[in-house]
Amino acid sequence: xxxxxxxxxxxxxxxxxxxxxxxxxxxxxxxxxxxxxxxxxxxxxxxxxxxxxxxxxxxxxxxxxxxxxxxxxxxxxxxxxxxxxxxxxxxxxxxxxxxxxxxxxxxxxxxxxxxxxxxxxxxxxxxxxxxxxxxxxxxxxxxxxxxxxxxxxxxxxxxxxxxxxxxxxxxxxxxxxxxxxxxxxxxxxxxxxxxxxxxxxxxxxxxxxxxxxxxxxxxxxxxxxxxxxxxxxxx
Amino acid sequence: xxxxxxxxxxxxxxxxxxxxxxxxxxxxxxxxxxxxxxxxxxxxxxxxxxxxxxxxxxxxxxxxxxxxxxxxxxxxxxxxxxxxxxxxxxxxxxxxxxxxxxxxxxxxxxxxxxxxxxxxxxxxxxxxxxxxxxxxxxxxxxxxxxxxxxxxxxxxxxxxxxxxxxxxxxxxxxxxxxxxxxxxxxxxxxxxxxxxxxxxxxxxxxxxxxxxxxxxxxxxxxxxxxxxxxxxxxxxxxxxxxxxxxxxxxxxxxxxxxxxxxxxxxxxxxxxxxxxxxxxxxxxxxxxxxxxxxxxxxxxxxxxxxxxxxxxxxxxxxxxxxxxxxxxxxxxxxxxxxxxxxxxxxxxxxxxxxxxxxxxxxxxxxxxxxxxxxxxxxxxxxxxxxxxxxxxxxxxxxxxxxxxxxxxxxxxxxxxxxxxxxxxxxxxxxxxxxxxxxxxxxxxxxxxxxxxxxxxxxxxxxxxxxxx
Ligand SMILES: Nc1nc2c(ncn2[C@@H]2O[C@H](COP(=O)(O)OP(=O)(O)O)[C@@H](O)[C@H]2O)c(=O)[nH]1
Ligand SMILES: [Mg+2]
Numbered sequence: 001x002x003x004x005x006x007x008x009x010x011x012x013x014x015x016x017x018x019x020x021x022x023x024x025x026x027x028x029x030x031x032x033x034x035x036x037x038x039x040x041x042x043x044x045x046x047x048x049x050x051x052x053x054x055x056x057x058x059x060x061x062x063x064x065x066x067x068x069x070x071x072x073x074x075x076x077x078x079x080x081x082x083x084x085x086x087x088x089x090x091x092x093x094x095x096x097x098x099x100x101x102x103x104x105x106x107x108x109x110x111x112x113x114x115x116x117x118x119x120x121x122x123x124x125x126x127x128x129x130x131x132x133x134x135x136x137x138x139x140x141x142x143x144x145x146x147x148x149x150x151x152x153x154x155x156x157x158x159x160x161x162x163x164x165x166x167x168x169x170x171x172x173x174x175x176x177x178x179x180x181x182x183x184x185x186x187x188x189x190x191x192x193x194x195x196x197x198x199x200x201x202x203x204x205x206x207x208x209x210x211x212x213x214x215x216x217x218x219x220x221x222x223x224x225x226x227x228x229x230x231x232x233x234x235x
Numbered sequence: 236x237x238x239x240x241x242x243x244x245x246x247x248x249x250x251x252x253x254x255x256x257x258x259x260x261x262x263x264x265x266x267x268x269x270x271x272x273x274x275x276x277x278x279x280x281x282x283x284x285x286x287x288x289x290x291x292x293x294x295x296x297x298x299x300x301x302x303x304x305x306x307x308x309x310x311x312x313x314x315x316x317x318x319x320x321x322x323x324x325x326x327x328x329x330x331x332x333x334x335x336x337x338x339x340x341x342x343x344x345x346x347x348x349x350x351x352x353x354x355x356x357x358x359x360x361x362x363x364x365x366x367x368x369x370x371x372x373x374x375x376x377x378x379x380x381x382x383x384x385x386x387x388x389x390x391x392x393x394x395x396x397x398x399x400x401x402x403x404x405x406x407x408x409x410x411x412x413x414x415x416x417x418x419x420x421x422x423x424x425x426x427x428x429x430x431x432x433x434x435x436x437x438x439x440x441x442x443x444x445x446x447x448x449x450x451x452x453x454x455x456x457x458x459x460x461x462x463x464x465x466x467x468x469x470x471x472x473x474x475x476x477x478x479x480x481x482x483x484x485x486x487x488x489x490x491x492x493x494x495x496x497x498x499x500x501x502x503x504x505x506x507x508x509x510x511x512x513x514x515x516x517x518x519x520x521x522x523x524x525x526x527x528x529x530x531x532x533x534x535x536x537x538x539x540x541x542x543x544x545x546x547x548x549x550x551x552x553x554x555x556x557x558x559x560x561x562x563x564x565x566x567x568x569x570x571x572x573x574x575x576x577x578x579x580x581x582x583x584x585x586x587x588x589x590x591x592x593x594x595x596x597x598x599x600x601x602x603x604x605x606x607x608x609x610x611x612x613x614x615x616x617x618x619x620x621x622x623x624x625x626x627x628x629x630x631x632x633x634x635x636x637x638x639x640x641x642x643x644x645x646x647x648x649x650x651x652x653x654x655x656x657x658x659x660x661x662x663x664x665x666x667x668x669x670x671x672x673x674x675x676x677x678x679x680x681x682x683x684x685x686x687x688x689x690x691x692x693x694x695x696x697x698x699x700x701x702x703x
Binding site for chain 2: 059062063064065137140141143144145147148154155158
């Protein structure tokens with residue numbers, strides 16, 4: 001009786017032990033590894049914060065108008081950004097290596113997916129960032145230009161520019177991610193050709209008159225300003 | 236031409252040695268100009284006249300120059316150089332064919348040296364600055380003691396102007412002679428509302444017409460200009476005047492002004508785009524501000540610059556302004572351009588501007604001095620740090636500027652010249668008073684600088700830092 005019990009217990013414990021024998025070492029190693037990577041990440045972040053003089057980069061970001069986009073008051077500091085990125089990168093690598101130690105199907109697939117997807121995610125992110133930056137830059141130029149040219153509705157022109165550029169960026173990013181590329185591309189074509197069609201229809205259906213009238217009134221305004229301007233020297 | 240002039244040969248050699256060091260300078264000079272320089276070799280005084288389609292007026296200017304040199308500087312070698320920007324109306328022909336009617340002057344002042352008249356097209360970016368560059372190069376190679384430039388659209392220029400612009404250089408030891416004119420109260424509003432107060436407050440010299448366009452210069456100053464490599468920026472266009480003046484005052488050259496009477500000149504080309512002009516001028520001012528930040532940081536207050544000439548009052552052409560149109564522009568700007576303005580203006584400044592635009596009425600419109608100064612300072616600081624969007628940013632100033640002009644027009648509607656001058660003086664003092672605020676936001680030392688200081692006692696005089 002006791003023997004059977006013993007055997008049963010042994011069986012259970014043995015099962016657990018073998019399971020543990022299979023899983024425990026990788027878990028311990030993984031936790032240990034992760035801890036090491038964590039310490040390394042903290043150290044690297046600390047080191048980068050001290051060592052990277054981001055002043056130049058800060059100025060570059062500011063000169064290119066990127067800081068204004070990333071933060072509302074335009075105070076972006078490169079050093080914490082770089083240090084933070086390095087910190088998270090190291091942690092991620094640590095986690096991936098730890099996961100791969102388990103060598104099960106699930107973990108392997110997770111690791112593979114991350115390694116495979118990561119560059120694409122970064123690329124897509126960069127495309128979106130560049131798109132946002134370009135959209136902002138172009139829309140502001142368009143705003144000031146249309147305003148100075150006294151075209152009607154400058155803000156709408158600017159908004160349209162922004163939407164167009166952002167849309168192109170989204171299409172490009174989805175292309176990189178392989179995420180429903182055809183849907184986006186088709187939408188792009190439809191929207192673009194729709195806009196052209198609408199514009200040409202408007203021009204055909206009496207819109208042309210409106211445009212001409214508008215241009216004429218602008219000419220008149222200009223002429224009537226000339227007599228004043230001629231007496232007006234700003235410099 | 237050089238006969239009887241006791242100029243030692245080695246001096247001329249020195250010039251020839253000195254010039255090739257800047258090969259870029261020479262390359263940008265037209266071959267015919269170089270040939271003439273080789274032939275003439277030396278001139279004491281160079282009169283430079285930039286022109287672009289000025290055939291109607293340039294004859295008068297050339298005659299005045301000729302008479303001025305003959306009457307006031309008979310014993311000097313003078314040369315008149317016209318640098319033409321490709322006029323289509325025969326301006327160069329007028330220059331070389333203008334009959335000299337002032338022969339009685341020649342009789343009065345013997346012996347008289349021939350005055351050369353030359354007319355060249357120049358190379359480089361079209362614009363007044365490029366024209367000046369060629370004139371300066373020639374003056375420098377000719378080893379001229381003094382160089383004077385005058386606009387070719389001047390109708391009120393007289394021979395005395397040349398005496399007034401040249402003599403301080405030749406006999407007074409000055410390096411830079413700025414003009415001083417009587418102008419209508421609404422004439423020169425960029426000068427009165429931005430350029431004069433700002434340059435005065437930054438560099439501490441009260442040059443009333445820093446962008447007048449008619450200047451006298453010494454050779455050292457010319458050489459300094461030629462050394463620089465920013466000729467192909469906005470300086471090449473309307474920025475040239477402020478560029479010349481700023482370098483002279485910032486680098487400690489000896490500056491003065493000469494009273495020239497009235498400035499009557501041709502109307503601006505009606506097609507000329509105000510926002511482009513404003514952008515060129517402000518971007519030149521702001522870029523130089525960056526270059527000389529260590530210079531102006533240490534200067535407080537301002538001192539009057541010596542003024543030569545006999546001051547008298549002159550009648551001026553009336554100027555009509557359309558207040559409604561300016562206010563509309565201001566209001567529309569506030570509606571449209573908030574997105575761009577917020578890059579430059581701090582939130583409280585922007586809020587004030589918007590509130591003002593919302594309540595603007597022609598009768599009692601008033602854009603406060605202090606608000607205006609803050610606007611200018613904040614734009615200057617943003618222009619410094621946003622290289623890419625600088626042009627867009629500076630082109631968006633126009634409605635703000637028109638708002639300020641509108642306010643000035645309302646305020647000075649009933650005022651005479653002296654009162655208006657007083658009013659401008661008050662604005663200048665406001666600029667000087669708020670200079671600590673500028674220093675704060677420019678150098679970004681105190682993060683708490685967001686609120687402009689209400690008043691500030693003039694601090695102890697700091698030593699000037701001249702290294703740049
Ligand atoms: N060579 C040349 N001269 C120019 C050009 N633009 C202006 N100028 C000359 O510069 C002077 C001043 O120009 P103006 O338009 O009268 O400017 P303002 O009097 O300062 O408002 C005049 O003598 C013009 O002929 C240019 O593109 N090329
Ligand atoms: Mg003029």
